[in-house]
Every structure is written in C-alpha cells, then in structure tokens.
Amino acid sequence: MSPRNKELSEEMRTHSRATLIAAARHCFATRGYFNVRIADVAQQAGMSQGSIYWYFASKEDLLKAVLGEAFESLGAVMAEAAAAPGNARQKLDHLLSGLLQYAQEGSQFTSIMISLMGHTNEDMFARLGFDMDAIGLGYTESVLSILTQAQAEGVIPAEHNPLALTMMFFGLFNGLNLVYGQEWLSLPPETLKAGMLRLLGVQN
Amino acid sequence: MSPRNKELSEEMRTHSRATLIAAARHCFATRGYFNVRIADVAQQAGMSQGSIYWYFASKEDLLKAVLGEAFESLGAVMAEAAAAPGNARQKLDHLLSGLLQYAQEGSQFTSIMISLMGHTNEDMFARLGFDMDAIGLGYTESVLSILTQAQAEGVIPAEHNPLALTMMFFGLFNGLNLVYGQEWLSLPPETLKAGMLRLLGVQN
DNA sequence: CTATTGACTGAATAAGTATTCAATGATAGT
DNA sequence: ACTATCATTGAATACTTATTCAGTCAATAG
Numbered sequence: 001m002s003p004r005n006k007e008l009s010e011e012m013r014t015h016s017r018a019t020l021i022a023a024a025r026h027c028f029a030t031r032g033y034f035n036v037r038i039a040d041v042a043q044q045a046g047m048s049q050g051s052i053y054w055y056f057a058s059k060e061d062l063l064k065a066v067l068g069e070a071f072e073s074l075g076a077v078m079a080e081a082a083a084a085p086g087n088a089r090q091k092l093d094h095l096l097s098g099l100l101q102y103a104q105e106g107s108q109f110t111s112i113m114i115s116l117m118g119h120t121n122e123d124m125f126a127r128l129g130f131d132m133d134a135i136g137l138g139y140t141e142s143v144l145s146i147l148t149q150a151q152a153e154g155v156i157p158a159e160h161n162p163l164a165l166t167m168m169f170f171g172l173f174n175g176l177n178l179v180y181g182q183e184w185l186s187l188p189p190e191t192l193k194a195g196m197l198r199l200l201g202v203q204n
Numbered sequence: 205m206s207p208r209n210k211e212l213s214e215e216m217r218t219h220s221r222a223t224l225i226a227a228a229r230h231c232f233a234t235r236g237y238f239n240v241r242i243a244d245v246a247q248q249a250g251m252s253q254g255s256i257y258w259y260f261a262s263k264e265d266l267l268k269a270v271l272g273e274a275f276e277s278l279g280a281v282m283a284e285a286a287a288a289p290g291n292a293r294q295k296l297d298h299l300l301s302g303l304l305q306y307a308q309e310g311s312q313f314t315s316i317m318i319s320l321m322g323h324t325n326e327d328m329f330a331r332l333g334f335d336m337d338a339i340g341l342g343y344t345e346s347v348l349s350i351l352t353q354a355q356a357e358g359v360i361p362a363e364h365n366p367l368a369l370t371m372m373f374f375g376l377f378n379g380l381n382l383v384y385g386q387e388w389l390s391l392p393p394e395t396l397k398a399g400m401l402r403l404l405g406v407q408n
Numbered sequence: 409c410t411a412t413t414g415a416c417t418g419a420a421t422a423a424g425t426a427t428t429c430a431a432t433g434a435t436a437g438t
Numbered sequence: 439a440c441t442a443t444c445a446t447t448g449a450a451t452a453c454t455t456a457t458t459c460a461g462t463c464a465a466t467a468g
Binding site for chain 1: 239318372374376379382391395
C-alpha cells in the first residue's frame with residue numbers, strides 16, 4: 001500500500017512548479033498579466049489548466065510566485081553592489097554593470113513589474129502579500145548607501161540630495177525599460193553608464 | 205412633429221460626451237484600463253451603462269477617445285518648447301517647465317499611458333488606430349531639434365549622441381511617473397530640472 | 409394637446425474566463 | 439497482480455463583465 005516514492009514525487013512536483021512559473025513569467029512579461037489567460041499559461045507550460053490549480057490556489061497566487069522571484073533577484077543585484085569591497089566609484093560601476101546585465105537577462109521580470117506598476121490598483125500588491133514600501137526601501141537603501149559614501153569621498157558634490165538622486169536613478173532605469181522595452185539596451189553600455197553617472201552628479 | 209431644437213440637443217451631446225471622457229480618464233488613470241469596468245465609468249459619470257454605448261461603440265473606443273486627447277496634449281507641450289523663440293538653453297528651460305507642469309496638471313494622461321505601455325499587447329495601439337511609431341517620432345523630433353541646437357551653440361558637448369540623450373530623457377521623465385506616481389513632483393523643481401540637465405550633458 | 413425625435417435607462421443577454429472536480433494514469437510497496 | 443497515493447487531465451461550472459435592446463423621458467414644433 002504505497003505510491004511513488006517520496007523522492008520522485010518531490011522531483012515531479014518541483015519540476016512542474018518551476019515549469020509553470022517559467023511559463024507564467026514568459027506570458028506575463030510578453031502580454032501583461034491582465035491579458036494572459038490561465039489557458040495561455042497552461043499551453044505555454046505544456047500542461048493542463050487543472051494542473052495549475054494543483055500548485056497554485058489562483059491566478060493571483062501564480063503571479064505572487066513569479067513576482068516573489070523578481071523582487072528577490074533585483075534586490076540581490078543592488079545589495080551585492082552595496083556590499084562589494086572598494087571605493088564608491090567602484091561600487092557605482094558595479095551597480096551599473098549589474099543593473100545593465102539584469103536588464104538583459106532578467107528582462108522578463110522588469111516587464112512584469114512595469115505592467116503591474118502602471119495599474120495603481122492600490123492594494124493589489126498588498127493583496128498578494130507584498131509590502132511594497134519595505135521592498136522599495138530595501139532597494140533605496142542599497143543605492144543610498146553607495147551615494148552617501150560617494151559624497152563622503154568627494155565623488156559626488158555634497159550639495160546634491162542623495163534621496164533625490166536615488167529617485168531619479170530608479171526613474172531613469174525603469175523608464176528606459178518602460179518606454180523602449182529591450183531596445184534601449186542596444187545603445188552602447190558606455191553611453192548608458194555615462195548618462196547615469198552624469199545624472200548622479202558624479203565628477204569624472 | 206419635431207423634437208428638442210438642434211442647439212440644445214447638440215449641447216446635451218457634447219456635454220455628456222465630455223463627462224464620459226472625463227470619467228473614463230479618471231477611472232483609467234487611477235485603476236488602470238484593464239481593471240476598470242464599464243459600470244465603474246458609468247457610475248463615475250453619474251450616467252447609465254447604456255448611455256456609454258450611445259456615444260462610444262465599445263470600451264476600446266472610449267479608451268481611444270481618452271488617449272487621443274492625451275497624445276495630443278503631450279505633443280503640444282514638446283512642440284511648443286521646440287518652436288519657442290530664443291537660444292537652446294531657453295528652449296530647454298521651456299521644455300522642462302512645460303513637462304513638469306504637464307506632469308502636475310495632466311497626470312491622469314501619463315498614468316493611463318503608462319498603464320497601457322506596460323502591456324506589450326503589441327497591436328493594441330494599432331487596433332485603436334494609433335501609429336505609435338509616428339507619435340513617438342513626433343515627440344522625439346521636438347526634443348532632438350532642441351538638443352542639436354544646443355550642441356551647435358556649445359551648450360551640450362558635441363561628443364554626446366543626441367538620440368541617446370533624448371531616449372534617456374524620455375526614460376527619466378516617464379520612469380519617475382511610473383515608479384513614484386505623483387510623489388516625485390514633491391521634490392524641488394530646481395532639483396529635478398538640474399538632474400535632467402545633468403543627464404542631458406548641459407554645461408552650466 | 410399630441411406626435412416625433414433623440415437622449416437616456418437598466419435589466420437581460422452573450423461571451424469570455426477563472427475555478428472545480430470526477431475520472432485517468434503512473435508508480436511502487438505489498 | 440493488487441492497491442494506495444498523488445500528479446494530471448479537461449470538460450463542466452460558476453462568475454464576471456461587455457454589449458444590447460425594448461422601453462421611458464424630456465423637449466418642442468405643429
């Protein structure tokens with residue numbers, strides 16, 4: 001009286017779950033959450049609609065899983081740059097490179113976040129269980145710590161307000177994704193980095 | 205054998221149509237097109253669902269009316285700055301002031317556009333009858349003309365690529381709206397303008 | 409007063425889509 | 439071989455929501 005052994009079962013489960021999340025990420029990123037049908041995700045994953053409900057309670061629950069990964073990986077990029085050894089200028093380079101790379105590899109994440117951010121369905125994120133203030137604060141703090149170090153080292157003039165710089169920096173990064181999709185990444189990285197550094201007031 | 209006279213009828217019509225567009229603009233901007241129900245717009249306008257279909261063929265047709273106004277008014281801001289008299293530096297100031305003012309007064313438009321741009325439902329705009337390439341090009345050209353003049357006048361170093369500057373500029377402006385909603389407008393206008401000018405490589 | 413027109417209503421309809429669930433298939437211990 | 443277990447299926451269900459339409463109302467010319 002026993003079924004498949006534990007290991008295989010576990011393996012199937014993690015595999016299917018990952019397949020579904022990847023399919024959902026792809027669909028949400030390319031067509032936007034509200035334009036994607038559960039049937040689309042199932043087809044993309046090569047599974048049935050019913051299976052989705054074996055792993056996720058609802059379409060929103062699926063979105064939650066996708067977004068969770070997204071927030072985490074973006075946060076990691078920022079935190080890594082802030083924690084990197086070296087002077088402020090090196091950390092800034094680290095941050096810019098990391099974000100450019102993230103924009104290329106993790107472009108699906110950014111697309112999804114953008115497609116949701118536009119919808120000021122205020123409590124959508126809250127309903128999903130995300131504390132956006134806390135998440136945003138985490139990102140902000142990483143960049144802020146680099147900028148204040150840069151001011152201390154005289155790389156950025158002291159008269160600039162670091163919080164304002166951080167906001168503009170995030171605005172620029174997300175805005176390029178918003179307006180130009182992947183297209184902005186075809187600009188030379190040096191041009192992009194130079195622009196971001198100018199925005200931040202970095203003296204060359 | 206005759207109804208209400210023409211003038212009154214016409215008046216009712218334009219009034220109701222404007223009311224509906226305003227209601228739709230408000231709803232779309234605050235909750236995002238896909239989260240808004242026709243019933244919501246009707247309630248916001250204080251009219252019945254049926255009335256909407258007296259004036260608009262469909263929900264999309266209503267969106268089209270709202271977006272048409274949006275594109276036009278944003279284009280006007282850019283074109284006005286480009287056509288203003290004076291040197292490049294003055295035109296840049298004109299542009300920045302215009303956009304900041306637009307962001308405050310016409311914030312609903314920007315929110316709606318953002319809520320739609322996120323959805324890479326490629327042909328949505330085309331289905332609505334908008335040629336996005338042409339519209340985007342119009343905006344780009346206005347800014348581009350100012351930037352090339354600025355380079356000719358030595359206000360911006362010649363080594364910068366004006367198209368890249370334009371893209372980053374649009375990215376920054378839209379990104380601030382995307383990430384921070386109206387909140388970014390509480391930063392001092394001088395701080396914002398200074399940041400934008402730095403991004404554009406303007407020498408002070 | 410009355411007939412005619414056109415704006416307007418809101419309940420009914422039609423379409424679309426998230427979710428459920430009874431049935432199936434696969435596996436492995438007995 | 440048998441059976442318990444659990445992932446999986448996909449058609450049926452339940453629900454949401456855009457759209458329709460038969461009818462109401464207000465205004466006015468005759």
